[in-house]
Amino acid sequence: MGKKVLIVDDDPDVRLFNVTVVEENGYTPIEAANGEEGLEKVKKEKPDLVLLDVLMPKQSGIRLYRELKTSKALKDIPVVILSGIAKRTFLRSQKALTEFGGEEVPEPEVYLEKPVEPEELAQTIKGILG
Protein backbone atom coordinates (compact mmCIF):
# COMPACT_ATOMS: atom_id res chain seq x y z
CA MET A 1 0.00 0.00 0.00
CA GLY A 2 1.32 3.43 -1.01
CA LYS A 3 1.83 6.45 1.17
CA LYS A 4 -1.31 8.30 2.26
CA VAL A 5 -2.26 11.69 0.82
CA LEU A 6 -5.10 13.64 2.51
CA ILE A 7 -7.02 15.81 0.07
CA VAL A 8 -8.96 18.67 1.72
CA ASP A 9 -11.23 20.61 -0.65
CA ASP A 10 -14.91 21.51 -0.62
CA ASP A 11 -15.29 21.22 -4.39
CA PRO A 12 -16.16 17.60 -5.32
CA ASP A 13 -14.71 18.13 -8.81
CA VAL A 14 -11.38 19.23 -7.38
CA ARG A 15 -11.35 16.25 -5.00
CA LEU A 16 -12.08 13.89 -7.88
CA PHE A 17 -9.28 15.42 -9.93
CA ASN A 18 -6.79 15.28 -7.09
CA VAL A 19 -7.83 11.76 -6.03
CA THR A 20 -7.26 10.54 -9.58
CA VAL A 21 -3.81 12.15 -9.79
CA VAL A 22 -2.84 10.62 -6.41
CA GLU A 23 -4.11 7.17 -7.37
CA GLU A 24 -2.54 7.25 -10.82
CA ASN A 25 0.83 7.86 -9.17
CA GLY A 26 0.56 4.98 -6.76
CA TYR A 27 -0.44 6.71 -3.55
CA THR A 28 -3.52 6.23 -1.38
CA PRO A 29 -5.96 9.17 -1.36
CA ILE A 30 -8.08 10.17 1.65
CA GLU A 31 -10.76 12.88 1.25
CA ALA A 32 -12.12 15.62 3.49
CA ALA A 33 -14.64 18.29 2.40
CA ASN A 34 -13.70 21.07 4.84
CA GLY A 35 -11.14 22.17 7.38
CA GLU A 36 -12.88 20.61 10.34
CA GLU A 37 -13.16 17.20 8.69
CA GLY A 38 -9.59 17.66 7.50
CA LEU A 39 -8.24 18.01 11.04
CA GLU A 40 -10.13 14.89 12.18
CA LYS A 41 -8.73 12.84 9.31
CA VAL A 42 -5.17 14.10 9.90
CA LYS A 43 -5.36 12.91 13.49
CA LYS A 44 -7.01 9.62 12.63
CA GLU A 45 -5.18 8.64 9.45
CA LYS A 46 -1.75 10.23 10.03
CA PRO A 47 -1.26 10.97 6.30
CA ASP A 48 2.20 11.41 4.76
CA LEU A 49 1.12 14.56 2.93
CA VAL A 50 -1.78 17.02 3.09
CA LEU A 51 -3.08 18.64 -0.10
CA LEU A 52 -5.00 21.64 1.19
CA ASP A 53 -7.46 24.15 -0.31
CA VAL A 54 -7.78 27.58 1.34
CA LEU A 55 -11.33 28.88 0.93
CA MET A 56 -13.74 26.35 2.37
CA PRO A 57 -16.91 26.47 4.44
CA LYS A 58 -16.59 25.64 8.14
CA GLN A 59 -12.93 25.86 9.03
CA SER A 60 -10.84 27.41 6.26
CA GLY A 61 -7.46 26.18 5.03
CA ILE A 62 -5.82 29.17 6.70
CA ARG A 63 -6.92 27.96 10.13
CA LEU A 64 -6.27 24.29 9.46
CA TYR A 65 -2.76 25.09 8.27
CA ARG A 66 -2.07 26.97 11.50
CA GLU A 67 -3.40 24.14 13.63
CA LEU A 68 -1.22 21.62 11.83
CA LYS A 69 1.94 23.68 12.01
CA THR A 70 1.53 24.64 15.69
CA SER A 71 0.84 21.07 16.85
CA LYS A 72 3.88 19.10 18.06
CA ALA A 73 2.43 15.85 16.79
CA LEU A 74 1.38 17.12 13.37
CA LYS A 75 3.79 19.86 12.38
CA ASP A 76 6.16 17.55 10.52
CA ILE A 77 3.51 16.42 8.05
CA PRO A 78 4.30 18.24 4.78
CA VAL A 79 1.51 20.45 3.43
CA VAL A 80 0.93 21.42 -0.19
CA ILE A 81 -1.54 24.26 -0.64
CA LEU A 82 -3.63 24.07 -3.77
CA SER A 83 -5.89 27.08 -4.01
CA GLY A 84 -7.51 29.70 -6.19
CA ILE A 85 -6.13 32.24 -3.70
CA ALA A 86 -2.79 33.77 -4.58
CA LYS A 87 0.20 32.73 -2.41
CA ARG A 88 0.73 36.34 -1.43
CA THR A 89 -2.77 36.59 0.01
CA PHE A 90 -2.37 33.36 1.94
CA LEU A 91 0.96 34.45 3.45
CA ARG A 92 -0.44 37.86 4.30
CA SER A 93 -3.31 36.32 6.23
CA GLN A 94 -0.91 34.04 8.11
CA LYS A 95 1.24 37.04 8.97
CA ALA A 96 -1.79 38.89 10.26
CA LEU A 97 -2.74 35.96 12.48
CA THR A 98 0.84 35.77 13.82
CA GLU A 99 0.80 39.48 14.64
CA PHE A 100 -2.56 39.01 16.28
CA GLY A 101 -0.84 36.95 18.93
CA GLY A 102 -0.30 33.59 17.38
CA GLU A 103 2.82 31.54 16.95
CA GLU A 104 4.89 32.06 13.89
CA VAL A 105 4.29 29.31 11.34
CA PRO A 106 6.64 28.24 8.51
CA GLU A 107 5.67 28.68 4.88
CA PRO A 108 4.05 25.66 3.26
CA GLU A 109 6.34 23.17 1.49
CA VAL A 110 4.79 23.98 -1.86
CA TYR A 111 2.13 26.48 -2.88
CA LEU A 112 0.21 25.73 -6.06
CA GLU A 113 -2.36 28.04 -7.58
CA LYS A 114 -5.40 26.60 -9.33
CA PRO A 115 -5.72 25.68 -12.07
CA VAL A 116 -2.85 23.21 -11.95
CA GLU A 117 -1.66 20.76 -14.60
CA PRO A 118 -2.01 17.12 -13.49
CA GLU A 119 1.66 16.59 -14.36
CA GLU A 120 2.78 19.45 -12.10
CA LEU A 121 0.67 18.17 -9.22
CA ALA A 122 2.03 14.64 -9.66
CA GLN A 123 5.67 15.90 -9.76
CA THR A 124 5.10 17.98 -6.64
CA ILE A 125 3.74 15.02 -4.67
CA LYS A 126 6.52 12.74 -5.91
CA GLY A 127 9.09 15.37 -5.06
CA ILE A 128 8.01 15.33 -1.43
CA LEU A 129 7.10 11.68 -0.91
CA GLY A 130 9.68 10.15 -3.25
Place this chain on the structure above:
Amino acid sequence: MAQEKILLIDDEEVNVRVLSMSLRADGYEVVTAYSGEEGLEVFDRESPDIVLTDIKMPGMDGLEVLRRIKQRRPEAEVIIITGHGDIESAIEALQYGASDFINKPIRDEALAISLKRAREKLDIRRQLKAYTEDLENMVRIATEEVHRKSNFQAKLIRSSNDGIVATDDEWKIVIFNPGAEKIFGYKKHEVVRKFDIHDLLPSDVVRIFEDGNGEQKESGWMETTVTAKGGEEIPVRFSGAVLKEKGKMMGSVAFFQDLREIKRLQRELIHSERLAAVGQTVAGMAHCIKNILHGFKGGSYLVDIGLDKNDMDKLKTGWKMVQRNIERTSELVLDLLSYSKEREPEFQICSPNEIAADVCDLLRETATENKVELDTELDPSIGMVSMDGKSVHRALMNLVSNGIDACIMDEDLTKRHRVTVTTAREGDDVVRFQVTDNGCGMTDEVKSKLFTSFFSTKGAKGTGLGLLVTRKLIEEHKGTIEVDSEPGQGTTFTIRLPVGKTEEAQNG
Protein backbone atom coordinates in the same frame (compact mmCIF):
# COMPACT_ATOMS: atom_id res chain seq x y z
CA MET B 1 -28.37 103.74 65.90
CA ALA B 2 -26.19 106.41 64.43
CA GLN B 3 -25.91 109.48 66.62
CA GLU B 4 -28.05 112.16 64.99
CA LYS B 5 -26.75 115.69 64.83
CA ILE B 6 -29.23 118.40 65.76
CA LEU B 7 -28.87 122.07 64.96
CA LEU B 8 -30.67 124.21 67.50
CA ILE B 9 -31.46 127.82 66.51
CA ASP B 10 -32.97 130.32 68.99
CA ASP B 11 -32.23 133.91 69.79
CA GLU B 12 -32.86 133.29 73.48
CA GLU B 13 -29.66 131.94 74.94
CA VAL B 14 -31.36 130.37 77.96
CA ASN B 15 -33.61 128.32 75.76
CA VAL B 16 -30.65 127.14 73.72
CA ARG B 17 -28.70 126.12 76.81
CA VAL B 18 -31.59 124.26 78.48
CA LEU B 19 -32.72 122.47 75.33
CA SER B 20 -29.25 121.51 74.20
CA MET B 21 -28.48 120.08 77.59
CA SER B 22 -31.56 117.92 77.59
CA LEU B 23 -30.96 116.82 73.98
CA ARG B 24 -27.34 115.87 74.71
CA ALA B 25 -28.62 113.97 77.71
CA ASP B 26 -30.87 112.05 75.30
CA GLY B 27 -27.82 111.11 73.25
CA TYR B 28 -27.91 113.62 70.40
CA GLU B 29 -24.98 115.59 69.17
CA VAL B 30 -26.04 119.24 69.35
CA VAL B 31 -24.76 122.31 67.55
CA THR B 32 -26.25 125.72 68.23
CA ALA B 33 -26.85 129.10 66.69
CA TYR B 34 -28.45 132.26 68.01
CA SER B 35 -29.86 133.73 64.84
CA GLY B 36 -31.24 132.63 61.50
CA GLU B 37 -28.13 133.81 59.63
CA GLU B 38 -25.77 132.06 62.02
CA GLY B 39 -28.04 128.97 61.83
CA LEU B 40 -27.54 128.73 58.06
CA GLU B 41 -23.77 129.07 58.43
CA VAL B 42 -23.69 126.30 61.02
CA PHE B 43 -26.01 124.21 58.83
CA ASP B 44 -23.62 124.50 55.91
CA ARG B 45 -20.63 123.70 58.09
CA GLU B 46 -22.02 120.90 60.23
CA SER B 47 -24.63 119.25 57.96
CA PRO B 48 -27.00 118.30 60.78
CA ASP B 49 -29.69 115.71 60.21
CA ILE B 50 -32.34 117.58 62.13
CA VAL B 51 -32.85 121.32 62.57
CA LEU B 52 -34.85 122.68 65.49
CA THR B 53 -35.53 126.37 64.96
CA ASP B 54 -37.53 129.04 66.75
CA ILE B 55 -39.94 130.81 64.44
CA LYS B 56 -39.73 134.29 65.85
CA MET B 57 -36.23 135.71 65.69
CA PRO B 58 -34.82 139.13 64.92
CA GLY B 59 -33.32 139.26 61.44
CA MET B 60 -34.00 136.09 59.52
CA ASP B 61 -37.00 134.37 61.04
CA GLY B 62 -37.61 130.62 61.36
CA LEU B 63 -39.76 130.38 58.25
CA GLU B 64 -37.01 131.89 56.10
CA VAL B 65 -34.46 129.57 57.70
CA LEU B 66 -36.76 126.66 56.85
CA ARG B 67 -37.13 127.80 53.23
CA ARG B 68 -33.42 128.18 52.71
CA ILE B 69 -32.56 124.91 54.36
CA LYS B 70 -35.08 123.11 52.18
CA GLN B 71 -33.48 124.76 49.15
CA ARG B 72 -30.06 123.58 50.25
CA ARG B 73 -31.03 120.08 51.28
CA PRO B 74 -34.66 119.03 50.87
CA GLU B 75 -34.20 115.88 52.90
CA ALA B 76 -33.14 117.73 56.06
CA GLU B 77 -35.70 117.41 58.81
CA VAL B 78 -36.77 120.79 60.18
CA ILE B 79 -38.88 121.13 63.30
CA ILE B 80 -40.33 124.57 63.94
CA ILE B 81 -40.78 125.93 67.45
CA THR B 82 -43.82 128.25 67.56
CA GLY B 83 -45.25 130.50 70.14
CA HIS B 84 -48.35 129.33 71.97
CA GLY B 85 -51.46 129.55 69.76
CA ASP B 86 -49.53 130.66 66.62
CA ILE B 87 -51.34 128.17 64.44
CA GLU B 88 -51.09 130.16 61.20
CA SER B 89 -47.30 130.26 61.32
CA ALA B 90 -47.28 126.58 62.14
CA ILE B 91 -49.42 125.77 59.09
CA GLU B 92 -47.27 127.98 56.92
CA ALA B 93 -44.21 126.18 58.20
CA LEU B 94 -45.70 122.82 57.33
CA GLN B 95 -46.48 124.12 53.85
CA TYR B 96 -42.81 125.04 53.44
CA GLY B 97 -41.92 121.49 54.22
CA ALA B 98 -41.30 121.46 57.96
CA SER B 99 -41.48 118.03 59.44
CA ASP B 100 -43.35 119.09 62.51
CA PHE B 101 -43.92 121.94 64.87
CA ILE B 102 -43.95 122.15 68.62
CA ASN B 103 -45.34 124.87 70.82
CA LYS B 104 -43.56 126.88 73.44
CA PRO B 105 -43.09 126.25 76.24
CA ILE B 106 -41.43 123.08 75.03
CA ARG B 107 -42.55 120.00 76.84
CA ASP B 108 -40.08 117.14 76.88
CA GLU B 109 -42.61 114.52 75.72
CA ALA B 110 -43.77 116.62 72.76
CA LEU B 111 -40.17 117.22 71.72
CA ALA B 112 -39.32 113.55 72.12
CA ILE B 113 -42.24 112.48 69.95
CA SER B 114 -41.42 115.04 67.34
CA LEU B 115 -37.74 114.02 67.22
CA LYS B 116 -38.69 110.38 67.09
CA ARG B 117 -40.88 111.05 64.09
CA ALA B 118 -38.11 113.00 62.43
CA ARG B 119 -35.66 110.19 63.10
CA GLU B 120 -38.05 107.63 61.69
CA LYS B 121 -38.43 109.69 58.55
CA LEU B 122 -34.66 109.98 58.30
CA ASP B 123 -34.31 106.25 58.71
CA ILE B 124 -36.89 105.51 56.07
CA ARG B 125 -35.22 107.95 53.75
CA ARG B 126 -31.84 106.40 54.36
CA GLN B 127 -33.22 102.95 53.72
CA LEU B 128 -34.96 104.17 50.65
CA LYS B 129 -31.75 105.70 49.46
CA ALA B 130 -29.81 102.53 50.09
CA TYR B 131 -32.52 100.53 48.40
CA THR B 132 -32.55 102.88 45.42
CA GLU B 133 -28.81 102.70 45.15
CA ASP B 134 -29.03 98.94 45.33
CA LEU B 135 -31.70 98.92 42.70
CA GLU B 136 -29.68 101.16 40.47
CA ASN B 137 -26.74 98.88 40.93
CA MET B 138 -28.82 95.86 40.06
CA VAL B 139 -30.20 97.56 36.98
CA ARG B 140 -26.66 98.39 35.97
CA ILE B 141 -25.52 94.79 36.44
CA ALA B 142 -28.56 93.45 34.63
CA THR B 143 -28.02 95.88 31.79
CA GLU B 144 -24.40 94.83 31.52
CA GLU B 145 -25.47 91.21 31.54
CA VAL B 146 -28.06 91.79 28.85
CA HIS B 147 -25.46 93.65 26.88
CA ARG B 148 -22.96 90.87 27.30
CA LYS B 149 -25.52 88.25 26.34
CA SER B 150 -26.71 90.09 23.30
CA ASN B 151 -23.10 90.64 22.30
CA PHE B 152 -22.47 86.97 22.77
CA GLN B 153 -25.53 86.08 20.75
CA ALA B 154 -24.58 88.48 18.01
CA LYS B 155 -21.14 86.87 17.87
CA LEU B 156 -22.69 83.44 17.95
CA ILE B 157 -24.94 84.28 15.04
CA ARG B 158 -22.05 85.88 13.17
CA SER B 159 -19.67 82.99 13.63
CA SER B 160 -22.16 80.18 13.06
CA ASN B 161 -21.34 77.98 10.10
CA ASP B 162 -25.05 77.67 9.51
CA GLY B 163 -26.74 80.36 7.55
CA ILE B 164 -29.09 82.19 9.92
CA VAL B 165 -31.86 84.38 8.57
CA ALA B 166 -34.32 86.04 10.92
CA THR B 167 -37.28 88.28 10.19
CA ASP B 168 -39.37 90.67 12.21
CA ASP B 169 -43.12 90.22 12.72
CA GLU B 170 -43.80 91.45 9.19
CA TRP B 171 -41.45 88.91 7.55
CA LYS B 172 -38.87 91.61 6.84
CA ILE B 173 -35.36 90.24 7.13
CA VAL B 174 -33.48 91.66 10.11
CA ILE B 175 -30.66 89.17 10.61
CA PHE B 176 -28.51 87.78 7.84
CA ASN B 177 -25.25 86.26 9.07
CA PRO B 178 -22.03 85.53 7.13
CA GLY B 179 -23.11 81.87 6.84
CA ALA B 180 -26.23 83.05 5.03
CA GLU B 181 -24.13 85.37 2.85
CA LYS B 182 -22.05 82.39 1.77
CA ILE B 183 -25.08 80.30 0.87
CA PHE B 184 -27.25 82.93 -0.77
CA GLY B 185 -24.50 85.03 -2.34
CA TYR B 186 -26.08 88.29 -1.13
CA LYS B 187 -24.32 90.69 1.23
CA LYS B 188 -25.99 91.53 4.52
CA HIS B 189 -26.61 95.16 3.53
CA GLU B 190 -28.37 94.09 0.33
CA VAL B 191 -30.86 92.05 2.29
CA VAL B 192 -31.44 93.38 5.79
CA ARG B 193 -34.58 95.56 5.96
CA LYS B 194 -34.80 95.39 2.15
CA PHE B 195 -35.85 91.82 1.53
CA ASP B 196 -39.02 90.10 2.50
CA ILE B 197 -38.84 86.40 3.32
CA HIS B 198 -40.61 85.77 -0.02
CA ASP B 199 -37.77 87.43 -1.90
CA LEU B 200 -35.22 85.03 -0.52
CA LEU B 201 -36.73 81.66 0.25
CA PRO B 202 -38.43 79.11 -1.99
CA SER B 203 -42.18 78.87 -1.71
CA ASP B 204 -42.18 75.46 0.01
CA VAL B 205 -40.10 76.89 2.85
CA VAL B 206 -42.23 80.01 3.13
CA ARG B 207 -45.31 77.81 3.31
CA ILE B 208 -43.84 75.93 6.26
CA PHE B 209 -43.39 79.24 8.03
CA GLU B 210 -46.86 80.45 7.27
CA ASP B 211 -48.38 77.14 8.27
CA GLY B 212 -46.35 77.17 11.45
CA ASN B 213 -47.77 80.58 12.27
CA GLY B 214 -50.41 78.99 14.48
CA GLU B 215 -47.98 77.54 16.96
CA GLN B 216 -44.40 78.06 17.98
CA LYS B 217 -42.79 74.90 16.77
CA GLU B 218 -39.61 74.08 14.95
CA SER B 219 -40.14 72.67 11.53
CA GLY B 220 -37.54 69.92 11.94
CA TRP B 221 -34.78 69.51 9.37
CA MET B 222 -35.69 69.08 5.75
CA GLU B 223 -33.71 69.15 2.56
CA THR B 224 -34.56 71.65 -0.11
CA THR B 225 -32.86 73.94 -2.58
CA VAL B 226 -32.62 77.71 -2.48
CA THR B 227 -31.79 80.03 -5.32
CA ALA B 228 -28.65 82.07 -4.78
CA LYS B 229 -28.06 85.59 -6.10
CA GLY B 230 -26.45 84.34 -9.29
CA GLY B 231 -29.36 81.98 -9.96
CA GLU B 232 -27.49 78.88 -8.78
CA GLU B 233 -29.62 76.26 -7.08
CA ILE B 234 -28.02 75.48 -3.73
CA PRO B 235 -28.91 72.24 -1.92
CA VAL B 236 -29.50 72.99 1.77
CA ARG B 237 -30.80 71.46 4.93
CA PHE B 238 -33.33 73.78 6.44
CA SER B 239 -35.02 74.23 9.79
CA GLY B 240 -37.11 77.17 10.89
CA ALA B 241 -39.40 78.47 13.57
CA VAL B 242 -41.90 81.25 14.00
CA LEU B 243 -41.05 83.03 17.25
CA LYS B 244 -43.85 84.08 19.53
CA GLU B 245 -44.26 85.94 22.77
CA LYS B 246 -47.54 85.67 24.64
CA GLY B 247 -49.22 84.30 21.55
CA LYS B 248 -48.11 87.17 19.36
CA MET B 249 -45.67 86.67 16.52
CA MET B 250 -42.33 88.38 17.19
CA GLY B 251 -40.60 87.20 14.10
CA SER B 252 -39.14 84.11 12.55
CA VAL B 253 -35.79 82.45 12.22
CA ALA B 254 -34.45 80.00 9.68
CA PHE B 255 -31.27 77.93 9.76
CA PHE B 256 -29.58 76.69 6.62
CA GLN B 257 -26.79 74.18 6.20
CA ASP B 258 -24.93 74.23 2.95
CA LEU B 259 -25.07 70.73 1.46
CA ARG B 260 -22.89 71.42 -1.56
CA GLU B 261 -19.78 70.03 0.09
CA ILE B 262 -21.61 67.03 1.52
CA LYS B 263 -23.20 66.28 -1.84
CA ARG B 264 -19.81 66.49 -3.50
CA LEU B 265 -18.30 64.14 -0.92
CA GLN B 266 -21.23 61.78 -1.36
CA ARG B 267 -20.65 61.69 -5.09
CA GLU B 268 -16.95 61.02 -4.53
CA LEU B 269 -17.73 58.31 -2.00
CA ILE B 270 -20.10 56.57 -4.38
CA HIS B 271 -17.47 56.80 -7.07
CA SER B 272 -14.71 55.36 -4.90
CA GLU B 273 -17.05 52.67 -3.57
CA ARG B 274 -17.80 51.72 -7.13
CA LEU B 275 -14.08 51.51 -7.89
CA ALA B 276 -13.53 49.38 -4.80
CA ALA B 277 -16.43 47.18 -5.83
CA VAL B 278 -14.90 46.77 -9.28
CA GLY B 279 -11.60 45.73 -7.66
CA GLN B 280 -13.37 43.28 -5.38
CA THR B 281 -15.41 41.99 -8.27
CA VAL B 282 -12.33 41.34 -10.37
CA ALA B 283 -10.58 39.55 -7.49
CA GLY B 284 -13.66 37.50 -6.65
CA MET B 285 -14.23 36.68 -10.28
CA ALA B 286 -10.65 35.59 -10.73
CA HIS B 287 -11.01 33.15 -7.84
CA CYS B 288 -14.26 31.82 -9.19
CA ILE B 289 -12.83 31.35 -12.69
CA LYS B 290 -9.67 29.68 -11.33
CA ASN B 291 -11.86 27.09 -9.61
CA ILE B 292 -13.84 26.50 -12.79
CA LEU B 293 -10.64 26.17 -14.84
CA HIS B 294 -9.31 23.71 -12.32
CA GLY B 295 -12.53 21.73 -12.80
CA PHE B 296 -12.00 21.77 -16.58
CA LYS B 297 -8.40 20.58 -16.21
CA GLY B 298 -9.55 17.84 -13.87
CA GLY B 299 -12.29 16.82 -16.29
CA SER B 300 -10.01 16.67 -19.30
CA TYR B 301 -7.38 14.81 -17.26
CA LEU B 302 -9.96 12.16 -16.39
CA VAL B 303 -11.13 11.99 -20.00
CA ASP B 304 -7.49 11.52 -21.09
CA ILE B 305 -6.97 8.69 -18.63
CA GLY B 306 -10.28 7.13 -19.68
CA LEU B 307 -9.25 7.25 -23.35
CA ASP B 308 -5.70 6.02 -22.63
CA LYS B 309 -6.78 3.08 -20.54
CA ASN B 310 -10.08 2.50 -22.27
CA ASP B 311 -11.70 3.07 -18.88
CA MET B 312 -15.31 4.06 -19.64
CA ASP B 313 -16.03 4.98 -16.00
CA LYS B 314 -13.20 7.49 -15.87
CA LEU B 315 -14.20 8.81 -19.27
CA LYS B 316 -17.81 9.35 -18.16
CA THR B 317 -16.81 10.93 -14.84
CA GLY B 318 -14.38 13.24 -16.62
CA TRP B 319 -16.94 14.24 -19.22
CA LYS B 320 -19.53 14.98 -16.50
CA MET B 321 -16.96 17.15 -14.77
CA VAL B 322 -16.42 19.12 -17.97
CA GLN B 323 -20.19 19.50 -18.41
CA ARG B 324 -20.66 20.65 -14.82
CA ASN B 325 -18.04 23.30 -15.25
CA ILE B 326 -19.60 24.48 -18.49
CA GLU B 327 -22.79 24.89 -16.47
CA ARG B 328 -20.93 26.81 -13.75
CA THR B 329 -19.38 29.07 -16.35
CA SER B 330 -22.73 29.94 -17.87
CA GLU B 331 -24.24 30.56 -14.41
CA LEU B 332 -21.42 32.91 -13.52
CA VAL B 333 -21.76 34.77 -16.80
CA LEU B 334 -25.54 35.12 -16.36
CA ASP B 335 -25.18 36.37 -12.81
CA LEU B 336 -22.48 38.81 -13.83
CA LEU B 337 -24.58 40.11 -16.68
CA SER B 338 -27.66 40.70 -14.61
CA TYR B 339 -25.55 42.25 -11.88
CA SER B 340 -23.65 44.62 -14.10
CA LYS B 341 -26.48 45.72 -16.38
CA GLU B 342 -28.61 48.66 -15.37
CA ARG B 343 -32.15 47.84 -16.24
CA GLU B 344 -35.59 49.25 -15.70
CA PRO B 345 -38.21 46.80 -14.48
CA GLU B 346 -40.55 45.65 -17.23
CA PHE B 347 -44.02 45.89 -15.79
CA GLN B 348 -46.63 43.45 -16.94
CA ILE B 349 -49.86 42.06 -15.58
CA CYS B 350 -49.08 38.86 -13.79
CA SER B 351 -50.01 36.74 -10.82
CA PRO B 352 -47.50 36.68 -7.96
CA ASN B 353 -49.00 33.40 -6.79
CA GLU B 354 -48.45 31.76 -10.18
CA ILE B 355 -44.83 32.89 -10.20
CA ALA B 356 -44.25 31.50 -6.72
CA ALA B 357 -45.91 28.20 -7.69
CA ASP B 358 -43.85 27.97 -10.88
CA VAL B 359 -40.57 28.54 -9.00
CA CYS B 360 -41.50 25.76 -6.58
CA ASP B 361 -42.40 23.40 -9.45
CA LEU B 362 -39.03 24.02 -11.10
CA LEU B 363 -37.08 23.35 -7.88
CA ARG B 364 -39.22 20.56 -6.44
CA GLU B 365 -37.13 17.81 -8.00
CA THR B 366 -33.89 19.12 -6.50
CA ALA B 367 -35.65 19.55 -3.15
CA THR B 368 -37.07 16.03 -3.14
CA GLU B 369 -33.70 14.51 -4.13
CA ASN B 370 -32.26 16.12 -1.02
CA LYS B 371 -35.19 15.18 1.23
CA VAL B 372 -36.39 18.76 1.56
CA GLU B 373 -40.13 19.50 1.50
CA LEU B 374 -41.13 22.47 -0.61
CA ASP B 375 -44.47 24.12 0.25
CA THR B 376 -46.41 27.22 -0.72
CA GLU B 377 -48.83 29.31 1.30
CA LEU B 378 -50.38 31.65 -1.21
CA ASP B 379 -52.80 34.46 -0.43
CA PRO B 380 -55.69 34.06 -2.91
CA SER B 381 -56.73 37.71 -2.52
CA ILE B 382 -53.66 38.94 -4.39
CA GLY B 383 -54.96 38.14 -7.86
CA MET B 384 -53.35 39.91 -10.80
CA VAL B 385 -51.00 42.85 -10.30
CA SER B 386 -48.66 44.94 -12.38
CA MET B 387 -45.02 44.10 -11.73
CA ASP B 388 -41.86 42.81 -13.38
CA GLY B 389 -42.65 39.09 -13.36
CA LYS B 390 -39.25 38.03 -14.73
CA SER B 391 -37.31 39.83 -11.98
CA VAL B 392 -39.53 38.37 -9.30
CA HIS B 393 -39.13 34.89 -10.82
CA ARG B 394 -35.35 35.20 -10.85
CA ALA B 395 -35.26 36.57 -7.28
CA LEU B 396 -37.50 33.80 -5.94
CA MET B 397 -35.47 31.14 -7.79
CA ASN B 398 -32.36 32.43 -6.02
CA LEU B 399 -33.97 32.56 -2.59
CA VAL B 400 -35.68 29.18 -2.82
CA SER B 401 -32.54 27.40 -4.05
CA ASN B 402 -30.63 29.13 -1.25
CA GLY B 403 -33.24 27.79 1.17
CA ILE B 404 -32.79 24.26 -0.16
CA ASP B 405 -28.99 24.60 0.07
CA ALA B 406 -29.33 25.81 3.67
CA CYS B 407 -31.28 22.63 4.46
CA ILE B 408 -28.70 20.44 2.71
CA MET B 409 -25.88 22.14 4.62
CA ASP B 410 -27.65 21.70 7.96
CA GLU B 411 -25.93 19.14 10.14
CA ASP B 412 -29.02 18.37 12.18
CA LEU B 413 -30.29 15.25 10.43
CA THR B 414 -33.19 14.73 12.84
CA LYS B 415 -35.03 17.75 11.42
CA ARG B 416 -37.71 17.40 8.76
CA HIS B 417 -36.29 19.99 6.41
CA ARG B 418 -38.72 22.30 4.75
CA VAL B 419 -38.74 25.41 2.58
CA THR B 420 -41.95 27.45 2.46
CA VAL B 421 -42.85 30.20 0.02
CA THR B 422 -45.53 32.57 1.32
CA THR B 423 -47.30 35.39 -0.49
CA ALA B 424 -49.48 38.03 1.09
CA ARG B 425 -50.99 41.39 0.29
CA GLU B 426 -49.96 44.34 2.47
CA GLY B 427 -52.41 47.16 1.93
CA ASP B 428 -53.46 48.13 -1.56
CA ASP B 429 -50.16 48.37 -3.33
CA VAL B 430 -47.61 46.11 -1.68
CA VAL B 431 -47.12 42.39 -2.20
CA ARG B 432 -44.99 40.47 0.27
CA PHE B 433 -43.05 37.32 -0.60
CA GLN B 434 -41.43 35.24 2.09
CA VAL B 435 -39.07 32.33 1.69
CA THR B 436 -38.56 30.47 4.95
CA ASP B 437 -36.32 27.48 5.58
CA ASN B 438 -35.49 25.55 8.72
CA GLY B 439 -31.96 24.80 7.56
CA CYS B 440 -28.59 25.71 9.03
CA GLY B 441 -29.31 29.43 9.52
CA MET B 442 -26.66 32.11 9.57
CA THR B 443 -24.33 33.64 12.11
CA ASP B 444 -24.27 37.44 12.39
CA GLU B 445 -20.96 37.45 10.58
CA VAL B 446 -22.42 35.66 7.59
CA LYS B 447 -25.49 37.90 7.72
CA SER B 448 -23.31 41.00 7.59
CA LYS B 449 -21.56 39.79 4.44
CA LEU B 450 -24.74 38.54 2.84
CA PHE B 451 -25.06 41.14 0.16
CA THR B 452 -21.38 41.53 -0.70
CA SER B 453 -20.10 40.23 -3.98
CA PHE B 454 -18.39 36.85 -4.20
CA PHE B 455 -19.03 36.01 -0.59
CA SER B 456 -20.31 32.47 -0.51
CA THR B 457 -20.71 29.93 2.25
CA LYS B 458 -21.27 27.28 -0.33
CA GLY B 459 -17.58 26.99 -1.13
CA ALA B 460 -16.96 26.08 -4.71
CA LYS B 461 -20.65 25.66 -5.46
CA GLY B 462 -21.66 29.30 -5.12
CA THR B 463 -20.67 32.16 -7.35
CA GLY B 464 -21.23 34.56 -4.46
CA LEU B 465 -23.42 36.66 -6.71
CA GLY B 466 -26.90 35.20 -6.20
CA LEU B 467 -28.11 37.41 -3.36
CA LEU B 468 -26.42 40.44 -4.82
CA VAL B 469 -28.33 39.89 -8.03
CA THR B 470 -31.52 39.27 -6.06
CA ARG B 471 -31.16 42.49 -4.16
CA LYS B 472 -30.39 44.43 -7.30
CA LEU B 473 -33.52 43.10 -9.01
CA ILE B 474 -35.67 43.97 -6.00
CA GLU B 475 -34.20 47.43 -5.60
CA GLU B 476 -34.68 48.18 -9.28
CA HIS B 477 -38.29 47.35 -8.60
CA LYS B 478 -38.26 49.89 -5.71
CA GLY B 479 -38.89 47.02 -3.31
CA THR B 480 -37.08 45.97 -0.14
CA ILE B 481 -35.44 42.74 0.92
CA GLU B 482 -34.86 41.76 4.54
CA VAL B 483 -33.33 38.76 6.19
CA ASP B 484 -33.97 37.17 9.54
CA SER B 485 -31.87 34.21 10.58
CA GLU B 486 -30.81 32.16 13.59
CA PRO B 487 -27.90 29.71 13.42
CA GLY B 488 -29.34 26.19 13.60
CA GLN B 489 -32.94 27.44 13.34
CA GLY B 490 -33.29 28.62 9.79
CA THR B 491 -33.65 31.73 7.69
CA THR B 492 -36.48 33.89 6.37
CA PHE B 493 -36.06 36.28 3.47
CA THR B 494 -38.84 38.85 3.07
CA ILE B 495 -39.37 40.78 -0.12
CA ARG B 496 -41.83 43.68 -0.28
CA LEU B 497 -42.70 44.97 -3.71
CA PRO B 498 -44.81 47.97 -4.62
CA VAL B 499 -47.20 46.86 -7.34
CA GLY B 500 -49.58 48.80 -9.54
CA LYS B 501 -53.27 48.13 -9.15
CA THR B 502 -54.67 45.87 -11.84
CA GLU B 503 -57.36 48.33 -12.94
CA GLU B 504 -54.83 51.10 -13.40
CA ALA B 505 -52.50 48.76 -15.16
CA GLN B 506 -55.25 47.56 -17.46
CA ASN B 507 -56.43 51.05 -18.21
CA GLY B 508 -52.90 52.24 -18.80
